[in-house]
Amino acid sequence: MENMIILQVILSGITAGLVYGLISIGLSLIWGIMDMVNFAHADFMMLSMYFTYVAWSKFALDPMYSLPIIIILMFVIGIVVYRNIVRKTVGGEIVTQILATFGIVVFLQNMAQFIWSANYQMIRNPIVSGSFELGDLFLHKAQVVSGAASLITAWLIWIFIHKTKLGWALQATAQNRGAAPLIGINVNNMFSLAWGIGLASVGVAGVLLANYYYIFPQVGATFQLLALVAVALGGFGSIPGALLAGLTVGIVEALSGFFIEPAYKYVVVFSLYIIVVLIRPQGLFGTHH
Amino acid sequence: MKLLEVKSVTKRFGGLTAVNSVNMSIEKGNIVGLIGPNGAGKTTLFNCIAGYYQPDSGEIWFDGIRIDGMKPHEICTKKLARTFQIVKILNKLTVLDNVMVGAFLNSKNVNLAKNKAREILDFCNLTNVSDVKGSDLTIGDKKRVEVARTIATNPKLILFDEVMAGLNPKEGQEAIQLIYKVRDLGITILMVEHVMEIIMPISDRIVVLDLGRKIMEGTAAEVSKNEKVINAYLGVKS
Amino acid sequence: MQKRIFIGWIIFIGLLLIFPVFVKAPYILHIAIMIFIYTTLGVSWNILSGFAGQISLGQSVFLGVGGYTTAILLVKFGINPWIGMFAGITASIALSWIIGVPCFRLQGRYFAIATMAVVQIVYLVIARWEFAGGARGIYYPLRNWGIKAFTFREKMPYYFIAMAMMLIAMGVIYYIEYSHIGYYLKTIRENTDAAAAMGINVPKYKMIAMMFSAFLAAISGTLYGQYLLFIDPDTMFLLSVPIMLVTIIGGIGSVFGPLIGAGVLIPVQEIARIYLSGSGRAIDQLLYGSLIVIVVIFQPRGIMGMVDLLIYKFKKRKKDSRGKIKSNVLLM
Numbered sequence: 029m030e031n032m033i034i035l036q037v038i039l040s041g042i043t044a045g046l047v048y049g050l051i052s053i054g055l056s057l058i059w060g061i062m063d064m065v066n067f068a069h070a071d072f073m074m075l076s077m078y079f080t081y082v083a084w085s086k087f088a089l090d091p092m093y094s095l096p097i098i099i100i101l102m103f104v105i106g107i108v109v110y111r112n113i114v115r116k117t118v119g120g121e122i123v124t125q126i127l128a129t130f131g132i133v134v135f136l137q138n139m140a141q142f143i144w145s146a147n148y149q150m151i152r153n154p155i156v157s158g159s160f161e162l163g164d165l166f167l168h169k170a171q172v173v174s175g176a177a178s179l180i181t182a183w184l185i186w187i188f189i190h191k192t193k194l195g196w197a198l199q200a201t202a203q204n205r206g207a208a209p210l211i212g213i214n215v216n217n218m219f220s221l222a223w224g225i226g227l228a229s230v231g232v233a234g235v236l237l238a239n240y241y242y243i244f245p246q247v248g249a250t251f252q253l254l255a256l257v258a259v260a261l262g263g264f265g266s267i268p269g270a271l272l273a274g275l276t277v278g279i280v281e282a283l284s285g286f287f288i289e290p291a292y293k294y295v296v297v298f299s300l301y302i303i304v305v306l307i308r309p310q311g312l313f314g315t316h317h
Numbered sequence: 318m319k320l321l322e323v324k325s326v327t328k329r330f331g332g333l334t335a336v337n338s339v340n341m342s343i344e345k346g347n348i349v350g351l352i353g354p355n356g357a358g359k360t361t362l363f364n365c366i367a368g369y370y371q372p373d374s375g376e377i378w379f380d381g382i383r384i385d386g387m388k389p390h391e392i393c394t395k396k397l398a399r400t401f402q403i404v405k406i407l408n409k410l411t412v413l414d415n416v417m418v419g420a421f422l423n424s425k426n427v428n429l430a431k432n433k434a435r436e437i438l439d440f441c442n443l444t445n446v447s448d449v450k451g452s453d454l455t456i457g458d459k460k461r462v463e464v465a466r467t468i469a470t471n472p473k474l475i476l477f478d479e480v481m482a483g484l485n486p487k488e489g490q491e492a493i494q495l496i497y498k499v500r501d502l503g504i505t506i507l508m509v510e511h512v513m514e515i516i517m518p519i520s521d522r523i524v525v526l527d528l529g530r531k532i533m534e535g536t537a538a539e540v541s542k543n544e545k546v547i548n549a550y551l552g553v554k555s
Numbered sequence: 556m557q558k559r560i561f562i563g564w565i566i567f568i569g570l571l572l573i574f575p576v577f578v579k580a581p582y583i584l585h586i587a588i589m590i591f592i593y594t595t596l597g598v599s600w601n602i603l604s605g606f607a608g609q610i611s612l613g614q615s616v617f618l619g620v621g622g623y624t625t626a627i628l629l630v631k632f633g634i635n636p637w638i639g640m641f642a643g644i645t646a647s648i649a650l651s652w653i654i655g656v657p658c659f660r661l662q663g664r665y666f667a668i669a670t671m672a673v674v675q676i677v678y679l680v681i682a683r684w685e686f687a688g689g690a691r692g693i694y695y696p697l698r699n700w701g702i703k704a705f706t707f708r709e710k711m712p713y714y715f716i717a718m719a720m721m722l723i724a725m726g727v728i729y730y731i732e733y734s735h736i737g738y739y740l741k742t743i744r745e746n747t748d749a750a751a752a753m754g755i756n757v758p759k760y761k762m763i764a765m766m767f768s769a770f771l772a773a774i775s776g777t778l779y780g781q782y783l784l785f786i787d788p789d790t791m792f793l794l795s796v797p798i799m800l801v802t803i804i805g806g807i808g809s810v811f812g813p814l815i816g817a818g819v820l821i822p823v824q825e826i827a828r829i830y831l832s833g834s835g836r837a838i839d840q841l842l843y844g845s846l847i848v849i850v851v852i853f854q855p856r857g858i859m860g861m862v863d864l865l866i867y868k869f870k871k872r873k874k875d876s877r878g879k880i881k882s883n884v885l886l887m
Contacts, residue, residue, distance in 0.1 A: 065668075122663045123663075130612070134796060134844035135844025135847070138843070291679060291683050292679065295680060299676060306658070388751070389748075389752060393754035398752070410738075410745075414738060418739065418755075419754075430735065
């Protein structure tokens with residue numbers, strides 16, 4: 029019986045971890061291609077959660093139907109944000125880069141509060157609700173769907189990066205920004221693309237989460253730090269690494285919540301980050317940058 | 318007296334032995350050139366001496382102290398200074414400030430450091446740009462500022478890392494004059510250099526590396542006639 | 556020039572001292588106190604992140620540790636808050652060592668993320684620690700009043716203490732700017748290899764910056780607690796953003812940045828809160844987020860940067876016009 033409970037805990041850790049992984053992939057992509065940390069990444073996820081909510085409350089669109097629209101919307105927003113704000117900090121001091129995306133955090137959170145108020149919102153009775161049983165195990169449909177969708181999205185992004193010409197161009201830019209123009213790559217467009225994909229993927233995570241998670245302006249905060257931890261652990265620029273690290277974070281979080289106190293689970297995760305990054309700066313799975 | 322002694326220093330990177338049991342020593346007051354074809358291990362040896370790498374085996378002695386294993390900033394306090402191949406001056410500070418930072422090593426007093434810095438700027442012919450920001454300088458001036466701030470740390474030996482790189486012939490000649498002036502201050506010099514016309518006439522002794530080993534050491538005349546050296550540069554296996 | 560600055564400061568301090576004699580309205584004194592506290596906090600962040608270039612996204616952890624140490628010692632052990640302040644300073648500096656020694660090896664972004672992680676950890680731990688009041692916080696006892704107890708009924712004493720702290724902060728930043736420490740920190744900020752090549756012990760100086768930072772934040776934390784007569788995890792550990800904002804807008808890396816930033820933003824924030832945020836929709840907060848992004852992108856050196864630029868242009872115009880007149884004279 030004990031084993032069943034632990035298995036249950038691990039399973040929910042896996043589904044949560046897959047979502048963390050999806051969030052981390054976008055972050056890792058931007059970091060790997062542009063050598064820039066997007067501190068506002070999870071706040072864009074918050075944005076997509078609100079879009080999902082608006083689609084549901086104003087237009088009676090179930091999240092699974094608004095998903096494709098929001099993917100495109102987030103992709104466009106990613107490009108717009110890059111071209112108008114982020115581009116100006118590329119190649120500048122790290123201080124400026126850190127503070128610029130940090131400013132976007134403050135802006136997004138307060139804009140969300142301004143437009144939608146600080147109240148916690150929730151989507152009721154989406155298509156993916158309820159749970160199903162697997163022997164003694166209970167699995168929430170929403171979480172399983174999230175996990176599965178995260179995997180699929182990760183796989184799709186991986187295929188894009190490794191099997192398409194545009195994806196190869198992205199890799200080239202990541203490896204050698206200076207040489208890329210010499211083979212006809214417009215680095216600026218690559219960065220726009222990275223932001224577009226990054227925000228689109230985190231948009232997917234947002235829509236999935238909106239099925240079962242509370243929606244409020246600061247929801248991004250915890251996920252951001254978890255994603256940063258996952259990317260640092262998984263080695264930036266590595267999609268499988270980000271996914272694996274996200275999984276690790278999810279499982280560690282779930283287990284520590286179970287064995288220690290739920291409130292301390294984040295303490296464990298963040299302490300883990302500090303320890304790992306001190307011993308192995310390239311992360312658990314990454315290669316030396 | 319031998320100011321710097323490199324004893325059987327070896328440095329490996331994975332499977333590649335970049336520096337293989339190299340021995341060399343430098344007499345106080347000399348200008349010694351370190352040459353060799355690309356990949357000979359000059360920069361690696363350089364970085365071992367300066368403390369950026371730790372040798373896998375061997376010892377490095379400077380002024381009677383063993384310095385291998387020390388951190389770069391410690392080695393600087395022991396009066397062994399270096400310049401960088403890709404100039405690393407501070408772009409946001411003025412030329413005067415740049416040199417002051419070097420001067421602070423010996424005196425924490427701002428006024429004393431400022432005066433010393435002005436003297437050195439004068440010595441290096443940089444007084445007319447002393448209030449210019451680092452980012453606004455020409456490459457030649459940037460290199461000179463780096464030399465100036467290195468002198469400000471009051472070193473006994475300076476490691477020059479391809480100081481001629483990127484300079485046009487006129488700037489190159491000015492650089493040579495500056496190096497002679499530095500030597501006349503009593504500072505010993507070890508130069509890594511590719512440009513033969515520069516390093517041959519200026520050096521008291523020349524050390525030649527090839528594929529990580531020292532293949533020859535002698536005066537410029539001896540080295541230029543040596544068959545092993547010629548073959549190394551022409552790519553002929555000896 | 557030095558003399559003019561010195562006289563300027565004397566006048567400024569004089570004005571500050573006389574101010575509460577003429578202006579007794581508690582609300583205005585409150586704003587002044589907040590300006591002083593935020594200046595001190597801004598300077599504390601500026602030393603580490605502006606001068607030394609080690610961006611910290613969790614500055615409030617030192618504020619919180621300083622404040623909480625004093626509060627716990629007072630409430631649980633009856634220890635005088637002044638002594639508690641010294642304990643707070645010690646705890647804060649000890650924490651800075653715990654963070655700094657391992658984490659200064661980390662490159663810029665990793666360090667920033669680590670500071671985020673640290674403040675989260677401390678926040679979560681304190682919020683669950685019943686002994687420290689947990690999530691509800693700690694209410695200060697209202698038994699003793701007066702200077703010995705560091706608790707006052709009127710605003711004026713707090714005003715003077717806050718002002719003294721601000722002057723200490725300005726003194727510290729002045730010292731750093733005009734001593735070798737300032738030069739060293741700026742070198743570290745720009746290029747650690749160059750720093751090492753000039754004999755600078757980079758970890759040591761990063762640590763020095765952090766200790767100054769922790770010290771100033773800790774004393775602010777103690778004062779903040781004694782002023783509000785209440786602290787909780789949210790008050791103490793979620794202030795990193797305003798601290799950074801005040802410094803960035805005023806001018807990160809400059810001596811007067813935090814002072815100017817606080818002097819401008821705090822009154823603006825108060826006015827905005829009165830007139831704009833009635834709907835509870837945080838439009839004032841929205842403005843701040845936009846402000847950070849705009850300032851960082853277009854004028855990273857903040858208000859002080861704009862001032863410098865104006866002075867530079869003014870001097871240049873003077874030089875140009877003088878040059879023109881000279882050549883006319885020659886022609887004649």
